[in-house]
Amino acid sequence: MFKSARSYPAWLFWIVAWLVLGAGLGLRDPWPADEPRFALVAMQMVESGQWLFPHRGGELYSDKPPFFMWMQALAYQATGQWRVAFLLPSLLAALGTLWCVVDLGRRLWTPRVGYYAGWALLLTVHFVYQSKKAQIDPLVVFWITLANYGLLRHLLTGPAWRWWVLGWFAAGMGTITKGVGALALLMLAPLALAAVLRPLRAALAPGGVAHRALAWVEMPVRAGIGRGYFWLGPLAFVFAVALWIAPMATVALTHSDPVYRGYLGDLLLRQTAVRYSKSWDHHQPPWYHLGVMLSMWLPLMFALPWALPAWRRRLARLDPRYVLPMAWWLLVIVFFSIPQGKRDVYILPALPMACLMFAPLLPGILRRAWPRRIGFAFAALIVLALLGVGLSMWFGNPGFERKLIAERDFTDGARGLAAGVLAIACWGLAALLWAGPRRPILGMAATLCGLWVLNGVLVAPVLNDSSSARGVMSKVAARIGPEAELGLVAWKEQNLLRTQSRTTTFGFKMRWPEQLKQGLAWQAQAPRTRWLLVQDPALPACVDRNRAEIGGRSNRRIWWLVPYAARETCPAAPPLRPHEDDTD
Template sequence: MSQTFDSAFGWRFSQRQEFWLLFGIALLVLGAGLGLRDPWPADEPRFALVAKQMIESGNWLIPHRGSELYPDKPPLFMAMQAFFYTLTGSWRIAFLLPSLLASLGMFALVYDLGRRLWDHRVGLYAAVALLCTFQFVYQAKRAQIDPSVCFFLTLANYGLLRHFLLGPHWRAYWLGCFAAGLGVITKGVGVLALLMFVPYLFARWQGWSDVSRPAERGDALRWLLGLFAFVVATALWLGPMLYAVHADGGPEYRAYMNDILFRQTAERYTESWHHHQPFWYYAEVIGSAWLPLALTLPWAVPRWRQALRQRDARVLLLLGWIVLIILFFTFPKGKRDVYIMPALPLLALLVGSQLQFVTAQPWFRRVVLAFVSLLGVVFLLAGALAWSGHLSAANRLLEQRGLEAGGAQLWLFVLSVGLVACVSALWLRVRRSVLAMLLTLAAIWLGFGFWAYPVLNDSTSAVQVMRKTGEMIGKDAELGLVAWKEQNLLHADRPAKDFGFLKPWPQQLAQAQQWQAQQPAQRWLFVLRDAFGACVDADKAQYVGHANRREWYLLRADAFRRGCDPATAKGEDGDSNAE
């Protein structure tokens, strides 16, 4: 890598300077667009709303979504968002900071582990390989839980691998176990980091020489302290949560406890109720979401096989854990691409150990050039056809998203990325095709953050429709939400009344009607068009706007038909708030 910098720029860098230069590039790519958009569905507004209500209520222990408890995820991620809001005073920054910092943390851990297990150059190559992977960068730019739980799993692996391969290093081992516990209270899967014991114990059983073999007196206690560190980390939230549920004693809190401890963990794994995918689904994820890293596999896999024959425990432990993670998530019917994302940093580390060899292969460079050329042609054609109005799918997208005004800017971004890719491929050709790929990826992610974010934000985030709602009802009116989504409550310009989130729409509408009837001149209802049912006179509803592929209306009290009860009336409209 140092030779690359020297030959490209004529400058000489120390190893530390090379890392910080690369870290700065990672910060630019991953942080591009920070502060330029609001939370986007499906998950981001939910977590941001929970974090906002933590601050407003002072209850950071058991999260709420509106008036209901939110039992789907532990509160650590949302608490981090709330914490960063108290530091920055801006939700546009705070809601994305946990993902950004977690991704930068994974980037640094992969470099440092590569440096320790191999050398400085491998560490840099591994970090670059991770930064170039589509799923890693995309998730770093999303305010979802997965980057944070991946960071804790990567930190756990970092500590365990330093102990297993470079040890004994008991403090690293305890850190790894503690990080695994933090992963549990982030999303429940942190315990999977401890699967690293499987290939480690196999290597010890087979007598592989390059694994650590602690044998001092008192080592049994040190091993058990790892279990203690894991339990302490999980107890940081579980202990206070169980106490709060016991102290309250109400059925709502007991249902919350049972849901988050059992239904969202064991039952979700064994009896998946959504995201059903075929057995081979993760092969598709690796071949698409893990591009362009996946392009190296035909050359890297034979090298790993050779290393295993030579009893290289570094490859055994890293590759063994990756395989175990993929197998673990393959057996349930419910599968999502982000489930196997924790394996990505270790795969980047393995690829980094062979990247100098792989990039020297002429056929690999040809494959990379073909990949860049394909991206360029696809982006160029799609952008040109969409910009000229000759792509029906693009026209439907603009209509569904309410983006007619910003469509030209969006397609110009797509067109520009295609132009960068095509020019890079023609200019740099086979010999420097890797550089062409880096330029193309930079154009995608920098353009996405600085260019596409502002264009997409208003319609995607529901900011515009909630701003218009406030203008239509006036600053002194009260607002009630029916069949609402999290972004509606999050972006409301005043405290809003909700009537449940998971509750069926007819029941929400019936309670909202009663609430509005108490002060009909002062209270308005913000209602999804599909939830009107038979009791709402659509001709008296006031149209607000289109957002998130939904039509939203405002209702005054006179919009309800006399003597009609929304909870019992039969109509053509839906009665579920499901997506």
């Protein structure tokens, strides 16, 4: 089956990677908070042919650059299936990130170290959790990792000018994907510092600590920094950014509608510089990302106590294979710790380089008794927790079932969900028993891989209707019939994405009272065939709830289906309840 014994680790790793990251592809729809938004924008690109300026409903969508949505739209044109297309860019980006880490580890150390780095990344909870979601971040992580790969190929194994240019180009692509792609260029910060300090070396005593430290000044020379080829890198970065910025800015600034100039300002200033300097959401303390790494970067971080002394010795030798990636890792942490607004996903781009730093040490660390015990205990705790939850659901926890029904309209009970959870727990138990005390790390790896595969295949499809709004929108379409029209008020992206009726919206960012005012006027034009679907907090008191119907529950929200007869007594602009402007 395999050409040689050396090919077996490669086949095993990539088959497992495809299974872990790809399990469940095509079995679910986009889930909030971000997935329906991006899928809706991509769908509207395909349907309207307007790719340069993304839209959400009838409004321009300026929160994020459109590159990720372009990838989803192209994936749909290639596959013809939105259930596959919306997740495909994240899957391919995650596999590309794994390849960069594995190949870089192989080139800087050995093939074995490369696969240790790959397994470390594949088994880290944060990486897989994000890679199985249709968000921009997996693609950003890929571009930043590819940029790191290209720069390090040139600086540590080069000169390799093609990789140098590719590294800068990838940083530019990351920038037009989500602004922060340029962080990859912080990899050059130690070299820039060395170049500035280069004149000091001649004044120091040869052989001293300071003299050896400033030996770094030779690296910029060896890397060709300052030569003609150097400038091809910055030019490649500018070219990548201009691929989108140039045509978009040209059209926006010359368009007769000022909305497009507002789009340009919001996207390039408010959502980047202003958001960084004056964050308006997700406020966290400065040490927040340290907690994220220690909790979400498991099981990798279990090796940290043994890695720290080894890193100190290697850094004392000024080994550039450690100095450059570790300096970059530290700079990324500092960068994202400065603003008040922080989310766990912000620090994710640093994870691939962190895995690369752990990889040469892992063979020795995993031969120690305590890391093996911790790995086994970690997997055992996961299995016991899943077993407890699954048995509780299976034998009936009335409070749990009531919560599922109240928040998600999960009317089928908890048996299907319980079966999936118990299947994962049984797999983990079997994996630990098979591995035994002699191979605890293998048992842990099998448990984690099985968890992600079975979750994608068994659990996600059970939760799909209640988590994606497909269930609510199917019920609404069946209730009003194929000839009726539906108007959305205080709607979320998943409602428009999963609608099965002829649907009209009245703005998204617009305040709810104005949406409702326009919706009532629209409904009055054809009272017999037009219905309104209104989120519960936006439903005015003047609506007769005996004539209105609960259209369904989804994602902890209640949706009311309002016929014309239920709102006949409402004024033209009815007052709403105090929390009417919750447009989150």
